[in-house]
Each structure stands twice: as structure tokens, then as C-alpha cells.
Amino acid sequence: MSWIREGELNLLEKIASNVLKAGPMPKHVAFIMDGNRRFARKKNMERQEGHMQGFNKLAETLRWCKQLNIPEVTVYAFSIENFKRTKEEVDGLLDLARQKFERLLEERENLEKHGVCIRVLGDLNMLPLDLQQLIAKAVLTTRTNNKCFLNVCFAYTSRYEITNAVREMAWGVEQGLIKASDVSEALLSECLYSNNSPNPDLLIRTSGEVRLSDFLLWQTSHSCLVFQSVLWPEYSFWNLCEAILQYQLNHKSIQKARELHREEQALQQLEADRACVADLLQHQGNGKPADAKRRQEALQRYSVSREARVQDFLQALKQKRNNFFFDLYDEAVSAQESLN
Known part of the structure; x- marks a missing residue:
């Protein structure tokens, strides 16, 4: 099954889409795709088939998001907690991931046409080396695409x-x-795996569970959370519309909370800078108080130097993370060349 589904919405879906797009639309939606195993039991099929149906639903949901002009989607694909499941199920999930990332690499031209950038968020060191290398290839192959973004939370x-x-x-x-x-x-926000993305506007969890299950706890503190009873493989365009409507109904309060939080963060940073400057001036002036002009000038200099330090650090961190993917990619290429 392809990562990118072609096709238009039907007439009724187009009408609903146009109505929704008249209001504020989320730019980033996150999904906890829960219910694959329960769906498998319900349909008397193997668990692995339930997970396969779940991936198929993801591809279909990405098409709906594209039609609704939602440029970024984040999905909870594999929790670290999933390693506690039976070896058979874990191996099956990892095999499914291999198949899908291999398929993704085969579809690179289609992904480029649609401008899809794939990011994988998590500790890839927990995964088998061959899967790490496949993921690195997928991330690096699509890294320059910038029309829409799919963040896959794995490990x-x-x-x-x-x-x-x-x-x-x-x-x-x-x-x-x-x-x-x-x-x-x-600064902590900038050091998260998700630092390249805005925080989700809307988080959706399916299957009737009303927990976040350790997913995007930091990023969703000011997001609209919607819990729906439908099992993920049975998710529909109308379920997505319902969730977006919930976001629109709560949009003003969400935006107000975000603005207040930004103001609070700026005030906290100003107070922290003032405390550092006061300490510096005290040492430089042998305990004598500085006048207001000197304090203000020192505060401006300190803020500029702190920001420069932070940006240099973030650039070094970005390079370190990029090197991780490039090293995996080079290892994969070398291994392939040795086989040939």
C-alpha cells in the first residue's frame, strides 16, 4: 500500500471540506492511532493484519489532510513501551516498518511531486541496524521537500x-x-526531537481511550485534545471533520492560552537575564550599585550574547543529529557496495 493516496474527495466530502475551511483550520494534527489489535479481534484476523490495516488507514488519512490543507501530521507509530509486547508482535511491527520504509524509498518521485518531507522522531538506537539505515535513507531522501510534513514517532x-x-x-x-x-x-523546547515543527493544534486519539500514553506531553500543553471511540482502521473522513470542528469551537481559548504562555516565557527570560546581569555588575563594581542606564546597557549586551550562544549551540546540536543520519546512510551504502 502506497504512503501517498491519489484521488479527490466525493461531492459531499468536498462540501463539508469547504465549510470547514471557512473557519480556522489546524496547521498541525497529531494522531494516536489506537485500536489496531481490537480491530483484528473484532474481524477475527491476525494482529499483524490489524496493524497493516492501520497503516492503510494512515495513508488514507494523509490524503484527507492534504485535501483539507493541513500541511503537517504527526503519528504515534511505535512506543518504547511496545518493546514489552510479545516477541512475535514486536518482530511483526518491525517487519511492517521495514516494508513500509522500503516502499517509501520506491515512491521517492511521488513524494517529491507532492513535496512530502518524512521525519522520524525517537531513539533509533533502540531499533535493528538495518531498520535504522532504512529510516535514515527515507529521512535524507525527503529532507528538502517542504510542502507537507509527516512526523513518525518511532521508538x-x-x-x-x-x-x-x-x-x-x-x-x-x-x-x-x-x-x-x-x-x-x-531552550528545552528547541532540544526536543520535534524542534523543527510547530506544536500540534489538534491531537486526536481513537479507540475510546482517554489517555495520552506518553505522547507529545510537552508539545500539546496548549492543543485541542479530541478522544474518539472509533477504532483506528475504521476511522473515516467524517471522524476527522468532527475533530476539526471541535478545534474550531475551541480555537479562541486555545490561541489566548498560547499567547499568555508566550508572554510568560518572555517575562521569565527577561527576569533570568536581569538576575545574571545583576550578578555580573555586582562583581564588576565591587558591590557598588549600577545606575539604571548602565544596567539597561548591560542587559542588552547580555541578551545578545546569550542568544548568540544559544544559536551556536542549537546549530551544533543540529549538526550532531544530522551526522547521525548521514553516518547511517553511509554505512548502508558501503554495505550495499560490498555485497555487489
Whole structure:
């Protein structure tokens, strides 16, 4: 089954789509695609077939999102917790991932035509090397596409992601790229796997469960959360419309919460900068208080230097992450050449 489904909406779907697009539309939608195993039991089929049907539904949902002008989608494909399932099921899920990423590489021209960029978020070191290499090829092959974005969370949990972001900041301090005083909520956000994406406007979980299951906990603090009872393989265009309508009904309060949060973050950063400057001036002036003009000038200089440090650190972090994918890609090419 293709990652990209061709085809237009039917007449009734087009009418509903046009009505929805008259209101505020989410630019980034996240899905917890839950219910594949229950669907398999319901249909008396193997679990693996249920997961296959779930992937087919993802491809169809991506088509709907494209028709609705939703440029970014994030999906919870494989949790770190999934490694606790039976070996048979884990192996089946990893085999399915291999098949789908191989298919994706075969479809690179179609992905380029539609401008689809694939990102994979998670700790790929937990995966078999051959799957890591396939993922690296898919990520690097599509990295310059910029019309729509699919973020696949694989070997992922949010708590692990946040812990890893803290480790990245600690690495930056150890390397002398940033100071401990530069660490902030905003910087942690930039160190998450999802740093290249805006936070989701809308998060949808299917199957009737009303938990986030350790998915995008940081990123969805000001998102619209919609829980739907339908099993993921049975998800429909109308289910998606219902969720978008919920987002539209709550759009104003969501935007207000986000604006207040941005203002609070800016105020926190200003207060942190002032505290650092006050400490510096105290040491430079032998304990004598500085006048207001001197404090303001020092604050401006400090803010500029902090921002420069942070940007240099983020550039180094980006390079480190890029090198991880390039190294995997080079290893795969070398292995293929040795076989030939």
C-alpha cells in the first residue's frame, strides 16, 4: 500500500471540506492511532493484519489532510513501551516498518511531486541496524521537500524525549557552548526531537481511550485534545471533520492560552537575564550599585550574547543529529557496495 493516496474527495466530502475551511483550520494534527489489535479481534484476523490495516488507514488519512490543507501530521507509530509486547508482535511491527520504509524509498518521485518531507522522531538506537539505515535513507531522501510534513514517532515516548533534551543541554554546557544560566523552558523546547515543527493544534486519539500514553506531553500543553471511540482502521473522513470542528469551537481559548504562555516565557527570560546581569555588575563594581542606564546597557549586551550562544549551540546540536543520519546512510551504502 502506497504512503501517498491519489484521488479527490466525493461531492459531499468536498462540501463539508469547504465549510470547514471557512473557519480556522489546524496547521498541525497529531494522531494516536489506537485500536489496531481490537480491530483484528473484532474481524477475527491476525494482529499483524490489524496493524497493516492501520497503516492503510494512515495513508488514507494523509490524503484527507492534504485535501483539507493541513500541511503537517504527526503519528504515534511505535512506543518504547511496545518493546514489552510479545516477541512475535514486536518482530511483526518491525517487519511492517521495514516494508513500509522500503516502499517509501520506491515512491521517492511521488513524494517529491507532492513535496512530502518524512521525519522520524525517537531513539533509533533502540531499533535493528538495518531498520535504522532504512529510516535514515527515507529521512535524507525527503529532507528538502517542504510542502507537507509527516512526523513518525518511532521508538518514542514523551518522557524519554524530554529526558534526552535535558541530556542535550547538559552536553552543551559540558562543551562550553552554553552556560548553565542559559537553560530555559524555551531552550528545552528547541532540544526536543520535534524542534523543527510547530506544536500540534489538534491531537486526536481513537479507540475510546482517554489517555495520552506518553505522547507529545510537552508539545500539546496548549492543543485541542479530541478522544474518539472509533477504532483506528475504521476511522473515516467524517471522524476527522468532527475533530476539526471541535478545534474550531475551541480555537479562541486555545490561541489566548498560547499567547499568555508566550508572554510568560518572555517575562521569565527577561527576569533570568536581569538576575545574571545583576550578578555580573555586582562583581564588576565591587558591590557598588549600577545606575539604571548602565544596567539597561548591560542587559542588552547580555541578551545578545546569550542568544548568540544559544544559536551556536542549537546549530551544533543540529549538526550532531544530522551526522547521525548521514553516518547511517553511509554505512548502508558501503554495505550495499560490498555485497555487489
